[in-house]
Amino acid sequence: MKNTEYRKAMDDVCDKHFTLTAEEMLKKAKSSPGTERNITMTGTKKRNIIGKFIGAAAACVIISGTAASAMGYGPLGDSFRRFFGKDEVTAEIIDQGHYCEIGQDQSDGAFTVLLDSVTGDQSAPKLLFEVTVNDEELAEKNDRLHLFAYVLDEDTYLNRLDEYAMCDGWGEKDPDVNNMYHVCMDGPSAFMINEEEVIAAVKQISFESDPANRQFDYDVNMEFRFTVPHQALKETHSEYYYGIDLLDNGIDYDLFYADFGAYETLLKVKYDFLGTDLAGGATDYYEVMDKFDTYWHRFAGGFVLCVDGEEYEPKDLGYSYCDTEGEAFDAGQCSTWMTFPSIDYTGAESITLLVNGESYTLK
Secondary structure, three states: OOHHHHHHHHHHHHHHHOOOOHHHHHHHHHHOOOOOOOOOEEOOOOOOHHHHHHHHHHHHHHHHOOOOEOOOOOEHHHHHHHHOOOOHHHHHHHHOOOEEEEEEEEEOOOEEEEEEEEEEEOOOEEEEEEEEEOOHHHHHHOOEEEEEEEEEOHHHHHHOHHHOOOEEEEEEEOOOOOOEEEEEEEOOHHHHOOOOEEEEEEEEEEEOOOOOOOOOEEEEEEEEEEEOOHHHOEOOEEEEEEEEEEEEOOEEEEEEEEEEOOOEEEEEEEEEOOOOOOOOOOOOHHHHHHHHHHHHHHHHOOOEEEEOOEEEOOOEEOOOEEEOOOOOOOOOEEEEEEEEEOOOOOOOOOEEEEEOOEEEEOO
């Protein structure tokens, strides 16, 4: 649906089913016990009407524009700065109203995990967790923990889990609550931008020091189901390009896509390895994948992104994927990527990519 239609539909749901005013919600929050600093909806593994209302409630938070209290410490942007002060980009995104409070928690006795909120942009969603460690000695010995979770849609999670790796994020200890950790985890945009149900399945919690139990990795199984409303993620600007060929030593890198986000600028290229001198006659890409990745890193490492006269060097150089069966691209065609710092595409007058003395216009 169009944004206006979506807003109207969800406003209707909010009006019918969520009648508490902002003042009433604030009153409830202030009157709750001091040890219960989060008003949460208990998580559930089953897809029932409660789960649907959780999604609707989350949408109401976005649509109303209310700077609701999350992570238990007032406005979410201020809370985020307190725990993740170096990530000012995400804090600013939250201040702009791009977040969705999920508020689902689960416990297995040893750990309580709360999926608090979702924020970020469409290219780099963020999941904010709170993890409470009930072993006081374990918490005392560790200032941080490592959280691992699959973040996928249901079909992928149930039928193709072995094709995917887990997302992960480090959790920093709360300055006031000795056994609570705050985790900001990068999520996969492919599964989080479609306004369809997402499963975040927390599978492992790891520590750097565990002298008492001599165990550093703890297996858990906590599944959270939620839907991310469109407004929860800040929009990025995407461009598709045709005819931008970056030629080097017999390889034709076709620059076909760019995504200009709040965190970074992503460029994607395609190329055919078959018949190139670098392939040396190989027809199985995996035999020469490392060689092509090394070559790409050497080549792309010299790229420069020029925005209104200001030059940016690459941040990250990607690794390649080649479709040998022609499912995603033509058989034998590969893709790879690179990133530059974030830029303001809308505000920029000129964006060019400088490659080996050649200039390619992106805007």
